[in-house]
Amino acid sequence: MPEKNIPQALGDVLAERFGERLRVDPDLPGLDELHRIAGHRVHRRYLAKPVDPDLLRLLCACALSAPSKSDLQQADILIVSDQAKRRTIEALLPEMPWLAEAAVFLVFLASGRRLPELSRLRGKPFANNHLDQFFNAVSDASIVLATFLRAATAVGLGCCPISVIRDHAATVSALFELPPRVVPLAGMSVGWPAQHGAITPRLGLACTLHEDRYDDGDLAQHIDDYDRRRAAVRPYARQRAPKRFGAASFYGWSEDKARQYADSQRADFGIFVRGKGFCLD
Numbered sequence: 001m002p003e004k005n006i007p008q009a010l011g012d013v014l015a016e017r018f019g020e021r022l023r024v025d026p027d028l029p030g031l032d033e034l035h036r037i038a039g040h041r042v043h044r045r046y047l048a049k050p051v052d053p054d055l056l057r058l059l060c061a062c063a064l065s066a067p068s069k070s071d072l073q074q075a076d077i078l079i080v081s082d083q084a085k086r087r088t089i090e091a092l093l094p095e096m097p098w099l100a101e102a103a104v105f106l107v108f109l110a111s112g113r114r115l116p117e118l119s120r121l122r123g124k125p126f127a128n129n130h131l132d133q134f135f136n137a138v139s140d141a142s143i144v145l146a147t148f149l150r151a152a153t154a155v156g157l158g159c160c161p162i163s164v165i166r167d168h169a170a171t172v173s174a175l176f177e178l179p180p181r182v183v184p185l186a187g188m189s190v191g192w193p194a195q196h197g198a199i200t201p202r203l204g205l206a207c208t209l210h211e212d213r214y215d216d217g218d219l220a221q222h223i224d225d226y227d228r229r230r231a232a233v234r235p236y237a238r239q240r241a242p243k244r245f246g247a248a249s250f251y252g253w254s255e256d257k258a259r260q261y262a263d264s265q266r267a268d269f270g271i272f273v274r275g276k277g278f279c280l281d
C-alpha cells in the first residue's frame, strides 16, 4: 500500500476503481482499514517463502469469526498440507500455474452437514431440506472466504480464490473425503506476494449502488463507459475464442464476459450438489 496521506490514498484508489471521486472525511476512524479494503487485488505470483502454520491457523480463526446466518455456522475451511493432494489439484488445473507457487492452498466449504445431524442428535425433525439451506451454507462460506482475504491482506499475504476447482467437484470431493452435504465453494491460493498487484476497475456505482428502488439507468451506456474506462488502464492481453468470434476492434470487459458465457460452464454442478444430498427445490 502506498504510504501517502491515507484519506487521499483512499480517494485515489476508489477513483481508480469506480471512475468517481468520493468524499472522504479525513477524521473518520478506521481509514487505514477502508484503504486496505478498497485497495483489494488478487495475487497470482508468490515468493518462495513459507507461511507459518500458526499464522495460517490464526487467519482461519479470524475468518471463521465472520457472521453466520442465524448462527447456523455452515462454513468450514480445509487446509491442504498433504503435498500429494496439492499436486493432484495442480494437475487438475494446469492453466493456473500460480497454484504450485503458492505456499498454501485452502478449500472453503459450504457445510450443510451439521444441521441434520443436530436434528438427529436432539431427536427433532429436520424440516428445512430445501434450497434455502444450501443458499445459507453458500452465503456463510462466501463470507468466511471474504473475511479470510481481509485477514490475510492485513498481515501482508496475497490470495487468489479458485472457483475452478468446482469444474472437478466430484474429484475434489473424493480427494478431501467431503461427507454428504459438504461442497466446495472455492479453493484459495495464499502466499507472500511477489508483485504489488493491480487494482481492477469495477462497474460504476450508477450500475451497482441503488437507493430505494433498483435503478441502473441506461445500462448499455454504463457498461460502455465502464468498458472504455477499464480498457484505458487494464486492457485485455488477448481476446477470448477469436476463431469463433473473430477479432474485435475494441475488446472490453463486456465482450470478454459475453464470450466467456457463450459456453456453458459447470452445467453438471447442480447434479453434483444434489448428489451430495442437498435439495435444491
Ligand SMILES: Cc1cc2nc3c(=O)[nH]c(=O)nc-3n(C[C@H](O)[C@H](O)[C@H](O)COP(=O)(O)O)c2cc1C
Pocket: 040, 041, 042, 096, 160, 161, 162, 163, 164, 165, 186, 198, 199, 200
Ligand atoms: C468466488 C471467486 C472465485 C474465483 N475463482 C478464480 C479462479 O478460479 N481462478 C482465478 O485465477 N481467479 C479467480 N478469482 C479471482 C477473480 O478473477 C478476481 O477476483 C477478479 O478478476 C477481480 O480481480 P480483483 O479481485 O483483483 O479485483 C475468483 C474470485 C472469486 C471471488
